[in-house]
Amino acid sequence: MQFLNGTFFSRDCRKVYxxxxxxxxxxxxxxxxxxxxxNPEWKIGGKGEGxxxxxxxxxxxxxxxxxxxxxxxxDLYLDNSVRPVFRKDRHVxxxxxxxxxxxxxxxxxxxxxSILVTALKGGRPSNILIFGKTGTGKTAxxxxxxxxxxxxxxxxxxxxxxxxxNCQIVDTEYGILASIGNMFVKDWNERIPFTGWPTEKxxxxxxxxxxxxxxxxxxxxDEIDKLVFKSGDDVLYHLTTLNEDLKNAKMSIIGISNDSKxxxxxxxxxxxxLGEERMVFPPYNAQELLDIxxxxxxxxxxxxxxxxxxxxLCAAFAAQEHxxxxxxxxxxxxxxxxxxRERSSKVTERHVWKAKDKIELDVQMExxxxxxxxxxxxxxxxxxxxxESLTIQTTGEVYDIYRELCYRTNTQPVSQRRxxxxxxxxxxxxxxxxxxxxxxxxxxxxxxxxxxxxxxxxKALYDDExxxxxxxxxxxxQRLI
Ligand code: ADP
Ligand code: MG
Numbered sequence: 340m341q342f343l344n345g346t347f348f349s350r351d352c353r354k355v356y357x358x359x360x361x362x363x364x365x366x367x368x369x370x371x372x373x374x375x376x377x378n379p380e381w382k383i384g385g386k387g388e389g390x391x392x393x394x395x396x397x398x399x400x401x402x403x404x405x406x407x408x409x410x411x412x413x414d415l416y417l418d419n420s421v422r423p424v425f426r427k428d429r430h431v432x433x434x435x436x437x438x439x440x441x442x443x444x445x446x447x448x449x450x451x452x453s454i455l456v457t458a459l460k461g462g463r464p465s466n467i468l469i470f471g472k473t474g475t476g477k478t479a480x481x482x483x484x485x486x487x488x489x490x491x492x493x494x495x496x497x498x499x500x501x502x503x504x505n506c507q508i509v510d511t512e513y514g515i516l517a518s519i520g521n522m523f524v525k526d527w528n529e530r531i532p533f534t535g536w537p538t539e540k541x542x543x544x545x546x547x548x549x550x551x552x553x554x555x556x557x558x559x560x561d562e563i564d565k566l567v568f569k570s571g572d573d574v575l576y577h578l579t580t581l582n583e584d585l586k587n588a589k590m591s592i593i594g595i596s597n598d599s600k601x602x603x604x605x606x607x608x609x610x611x612x613l614g615e616e617r618m619v620f621p622p623y624n625a626q627e628l629l630d631i632x633x634x635x636x637x638x639x640x641x642x643x644x645x646x647x648x649x650x651x652l653c654a655a656f657a658a659q660e661h662x663x664x665x666x667x668x669x670x671x672x673x674x675x676x677x678x679x680r681e682r683s684s685k686v687t688e689r690h691v692w693k694a695k696d697k698i699e700l701d702v703q704m705e706x707x708x709x710x711x712x713x714x715x716x717x718x719x720x721x722x723x724x725x726x727e728s729l730t731i732q733t734t735g736e737v738y739d740i741y742r743e744l745c746y747r748t749n750t751q752p753v754s755q756r757r758x759x760x761x762x763x764x765x766x767x768x769x770x771x772x773x774x775x776x777x778x779x780x781x782x783x784x785x786x787x788x789x790x791x792x793x794x795x796x797x798k799a800l801y802d803d804e805x806x807x808x809x810x811x812x813x814x815x816x817q818r819l820i
Contacts, residue, residue: 441483
């Protein structure tokens with residue numbers, strides 16, 4: 340129960356009790372209070388937002404109930420007098436949308452179709468490994484082919500079951516086996532639980548259920564490298580040998596990855612089985628990106644809402660990036676959102692430049708958030724020193740402040756040698772600029788300079804609970820060590 344201005348209300352605030360004898364410092368027994376129906380018009384704001392209570396008192400907690408037609412903070416943006424830049428289906432610019440046509444991927448789609456058609460004829464297609472940088476259309480092509488297979492996989496052709504798993508989300512052996520197994524379970528009671536079964540039992544259940552259903556199973560393991568880095572190749576070994584144990588079903592695996600190096604971690608037998616066919620998706624050039632953007636912008640934007648150079652600028656920026664269609668589409672979407680926020684009826688070149696800065700900053704901050712804690716402490720130290728107007732720092736100065744921050748956060752510091760490596764890593768990631776400077780008699784040091792925006796980087800660093808402890812710390816408090 341809570342007390343407010345002579346009134347007690349239950350924890351969920353549904354019941355209001357009125358105390359006749361006025362002030363209390365403690366909450367009286369419930370039985371001694373009369374309870375009355377709350378007036379739905381009364382609301383408590385602040386911490387207990389939206390709760391019903393008696394009005395009056397200090398007024399701080401009392402809020403007016405919303406009335407229809409009242410002015411709101413959204414009105415400016417809901418104003419119909421400004422012509423919108425987006426159509427209703429702006430989601431077509433999102434990465435998860437699968438377009439009905441994929442320009443400049445005809446060759447790749449044909450090649451995959453020529454391998455996968457075996458499934459429709461009742462045979463087991465070869466396992467395939469697909470490589471290519473981010474945004475080269477690997478996921479989009481596979482999802483497109485999955486739809487095409489579903490259209491054909493009917494009475495006339497062999498039933499093909501396509502299962503798509505993103506290994507960034509499901510990255511354990513158990514998770515993968517359970518996800519595949521449950522695709523073939525019809526009765527809810529027979530589903531494999533999220534955890535708890537021995538792996539052997541999951542594997543056997545999966546095999547039995549696949550055999551019960553029969554047909555051909557195509558298992559897509561997108562971002563397969565994440566699975567191998569996290570959980571090793573045992574699950575791939577089991578899956579690639581599964582066909583030997585299946586009687587009534589057959590299975591093929593399509594592995595997709597941005598990083599071809601992961602195959603070096605595979606047992607040679609798994610490597611051979613998994614890579615029966617290999618394909619590489621090349622990056623798009625600026626002209627190809629332009630075609631992709633034209634197709635999507637027609638669906639997402641109102642007519643005449645894009646200034647002439649907008650699309651070509653987005654394509655050019657993304658081509659510089661490494662031919663990444665996702666980056667091109669993100670640039671276009673964010674440019675549109677910035678124009679919308681400014682209540683402009685046209686997306687202009689200026690919005691694209693702003694979108695580029697915004698996306699680059701988001702990417703950089705994401706990078707900061709994924710650094711190991713030691714590197715975060717190091718970067719935080721460099722920031723603190725730079726705030727002290729030491730724009731250029733030496734390795735020694737940086738190591739001192741780093742050790743101090745470790746001391747303040749009860750973190751075990753790493754050696755100065757290791758810190759030199761971490762400095763090189765931060766340099767490679769473009770977060771700092773570290774130049775080696777030689778001085779007399781073979782002495783060498785590094786001159787370290789920040790290359791990030793300080794307030795945003797600090798905010799990203801405070802996401803880490805260790806760095807957060809240093810929120811109120813300033814390097815002037817540094818002990819002499
Ligand atoms: P990857 O899996 O290679 O990282 P995606 O398939 O996720 O890349 O593609 C990223 C974005 O670009 C998605 O929105 C996708 O629809 C789009 N895209 C990629 N290639 C094409 C293409 N050829 N035509 C149309 N859109 C494409
Ligand atoms: Mg992908």
